[in-house]
Amino acid sequence: MRVYEIGKRLSKIVDCRILWDNESRSLYSVDASSYSLKPSVIAFPKEESDVIKIIRFATRNRIQVTPRGAGTGLVGSALGKDIVLDMRYINKIRVGHGYVEAGSGVFKGQLDAKLEKRGRCLGPDPSIGPFCTVGGMIGTNASGIHSLRYGSIIDNLLEVRIITSSGKPITLPAHNGISKKILKLTKPEVRNRFPNVSKNSCGYRIDKINSKNDFQKIIAGSEGTLGVVISAKLRTFRIPRNTMLIIISYKKLMQAVLDVPSIIELKPSAVELTDKNIVRHIKTKIPEGVGCMLFVEFDDNLARNKESIRGTISGRIIKIITHPRMIKKWWDFRSSALSYSLRSISKKETMPTLIEDATVAVGKLPDL
Incomplete structure (x- = not known):
């Protein structure tokens, strides 16, 4: 079924907006991934009934339907070749x-x-x-x-x-x-x-x-x-009443990795690693020679956990933050890790087309 035909027939079935102009299709051919796939039609359902009618139409005509949220995924899951459902108006x-x-x-x-x-x-x-x-x-x-x-x-x-x-x-x-x-x-x-x-x-x-x-x-x-x-x-x-973020620096990545299993036993609310590619993009004063950092957060028993972690780690504590605004600032650095990593790719290197997370049991991290 041709693009024009899909668009015209859908427009008669549902009351929501249906787009199939070339500009709209190009806009929805990309998301945050490195992939590109041009859809035939973009639908903007407002009610559950709109989605039901569109899916039934697609099933009868053997047409693919791809639901799309914000398009922030990194693996192309918001892209589809036939009907893309932009779900923004299903928002109660x-x-x-x-x-x-x-x-x-x-x-x-x-x-x-x-x-x-x-x-x-x-x-x-x-x-x-x-x-x-x-x-x-x-x-x-x-x-x-x-x-x-x-x-x-x-x-x-x-x-x-x-x-x-x-x-x-x-x-x-x-x-x-x-x-x-x-x-x-x-x-x-x-x-x-x-x-x-x-x-x-x-x-x-x-x-x-x-x-x-x-x-x-x-x-x-x-x-x-x-x-x-x-x-x-x-x-x-x-929402936790009090939170403490501890920034620990290490000269080598392996030192940080070896500390993680012991840190986990203290039951922190978060433990995240930033390597040297990320550290060098953080716009704040950091001691020289830092190869990587661990971000360790606690949201209970703050005084006890502050003392416990000192006797647990081999790295150096460079910051202990308790002010919510400053904690958010530092977590924003960590959340920008992908952006920082991509900035570190030189002109001679190739931009990765596949960006995925991997999960490894904490106890096996040193074996990687």
């Missing part, structure tokens, strides 16, 4: 006691602002910060610098509503028919094949399904392949 928010219900098009910055007024926060905090969407976070099983404390989206996803490829809306874990099918997949011999790591966004996470209340977790990290996310119910947390 309702804050409850210990949870928030949000549409897939809600930006995390909007969500943070709503929750902060109530002294709450969403646990996962991807480095892209306020610019990613709820749907994108679910699709990629996003985590962030505080995953040690709060886990990933999969650990905080209480309920999710999706539209399947047949155009049927279902809510998990409430939908018994789908839940029974998922349950058949969760055999011990299959679950035991999954690696024992704290972060995993590979494949369908059936290893996380331990009871009938967990069926929604299979959607986390599924990249839109099991359905288009309409909305989700996510766990929220009380």
